[in-house]
Amino acid sequence: MKPRKKGNRSPASFGGDDLLRLELRVARRADMLWRRAGYCRGRDLLHWLQAESEVLERYFQLEATMEALLAGEQ
Secondary structure, eight states, rough: OOOOOOOOOTTTTOOOOHHHHHHHHHHHHHHHHHHHHTTTTTTTHHHHHHHHHHHHHHHHHHHHHHHHHHHHHO
């Protein structure tokens, strides 16, 4: 298996560390949403899905920006 090159990966080619970091960000954001909603019960899935949506949207925006910047350097 070839080692992964830095700066030469697409958003779909996550490494294990990338997935863990994203999952932790989602968990922190879901917790924040839960607290903001007054610690209400029964909405954990809604908080998780909202957090996941927000975190992944930011992630893919950053990836697109980085790809555009790297394409401009070549």
